[in-house]
Amino acid sequence: MAYDQRRRRSGVVVHLPDGNAPFYLLRPTGGGDDWAVRRRADLSKTDRFRFREYTITPDAEPDAEPHSYAMECAVCSEVGPFSGKAAEAHAWVPAHLRVHPEHLTYREHVTRPYRAIPGAWL
């Protein structure tokens, strides 16, 4: 967060000056149109932030969402039912083939839960 002293409004800093765009870009906290601030002297900080490391890993906790599987026809994009068991999802393919014998290519969609594990403060 920063406060634009010339426009008397606060915003989230979404861009710092660099070689391509030599200005700060602020965005209203509730969303909306960004605005540019050219001079650092026009900004004052209103909040302080700390950064933290996170490790992203497959979620194997007991309360993790279950894996799910579904098959999609690559010809017509129809998707079979999602299931927690891959074999059940695969069983949709022969049924689809009976109705559309010329649809011979498929995609498997696998949904696996992941978890962000907080690490050290930076």
Ligand SMILES: [Zn+2]
């Ligand atoms: Zn199809």
